[in-house]
Amino acid sequence: MAADEMIEHKAQASAWFRTLRDDIVQAFENIENTQTSGPLSDQPAGTFEVSETKRTGDAGEDAGGGLMSVMRGGRVFEKVGVNISTVYGTLGERAQGAMAARKGIPGMKDDPRFWAAGISLVAHMQNPHAPAVHMNTRMFWTPHAWWFGGGSDLNPCIEYDEDTAHFHCTQKAWLDPHGEEHYPKLKEWADEYFYVPHRGRARGVGGIFMDDLCTGDWASDFTLTQDIGRAFLPAYVPLVEKRRNTDWDDGDKDTQLIHRGLYAEYNLVYDRGTKFGLETGHDANAVLMSLPPVAKWT
Template identity: 35%
Template structure:
């Protein structure tokens, strides 16, 4: 197996920083078209244990209530349990991890929350060859779903996967459905997308091209979602429902999310780790929704694993 060189890791780093910049610029354009001057503030930081990152956060915009697009490249001297559970052979090894991770919480309940990340992990167990893999994906969490948005989202995912193998979309969609699942609620976090980890079955260059396609795919897919929905009117009741559903997002990220656990176990920068949490969320006690309401249909229909391409094309 080809192992990444320092030059390879530098190329990945440059791609990630460029991706972060392009995503922030595209989302800022959505803000500015609404008359808002909100921008992603830049916060560069260093980590005492080694490495650092660039956090970019936009808050209280007209379109985006809170969005974080985070780049990090950290050095780890002793790998934690979250990294070695599936790879016991690298326990205690030194390693480096670099990636871009983002969560965008729009203000308008008609615009879904979205998440994406792409990352590279390289461990160097003493006396052994380096162990490396890529990971990432993107997923969509609507409150008032739009079928055409869901279809376009999954079509983009399928299209970017196609050059890498006919089964890649199906496998990584299934992985997404399995991973972004709130077991204690018995519901999906949203309508899915792609998720993958431990990606090294191809050569390094092919794996790298795949995460480039995933990063660009998120950007290509999310901007039309904003354009289609950000100017729609909404009621106070719909806003309340959005905050209630955001509570589920918080539950998932604090209880299940592997990236959050990894950051906490490696002594990461807390503000950057928890930037995925919205500024506002709510937990109402057992709210009841009318049987024929869109709120009820969200959980009864949309938050179930489905073959969206097949169902929505019919």
């Protein structure tokens, strides 16, 4: 692919992640503003605090950054972060080795330049009956390869079969126009990726996940990635609307906090995005935004 064409593709991808971020932030603030009943409805509606993030290269040079948008202590959302970033530079030796080993990319040592853009979201809820959720999509480029990745998965501490079905069915509806083979493949991938080996269980009820998407048709791969992002709000928001006023007790809250411990364990021990962000020098607060505000271990 010509260099100028890839420059344009990078700009398109980065702009899309910003658009998706803006749509999600608006939708979540709307949920906060319409929460007029329930135990926390008399407190101020939550709003996002937005701050810029910066990545500094090994020689102290500017290496990109993004926006970190975090809402804490809302009526519905206890903590939710919606981050976007566009970063670039050279990969350190540790990240080079991990990338080359995992993806089989030749030449990384000779030319370790990279560029990456994406969106990352995690929501932890006030009501234990309202499910936590994670979503991210991203584009990655090196002089040797480019690819898309990401997905979304549902993490309820109190499971409802109908909620799980809605989440999965919505994702399938958005994926099927791209080929009916995508949903079962990406669902299976998510089941494997979000498994917590030391606990012998998944961290939630699954969703969809992909990595290394590069068919050679950039436009087609980008459109699929966009639809994974577009599926998020219709898959998730109806579940929040349904559960945000459900009564809960201390036992429900205890169940939620213990499940958050499982979530934290996965993100700190296994999550590739966490490891990559810290290894490449991105803002640590943005990388660790996914952690719940409060968790518990038995």
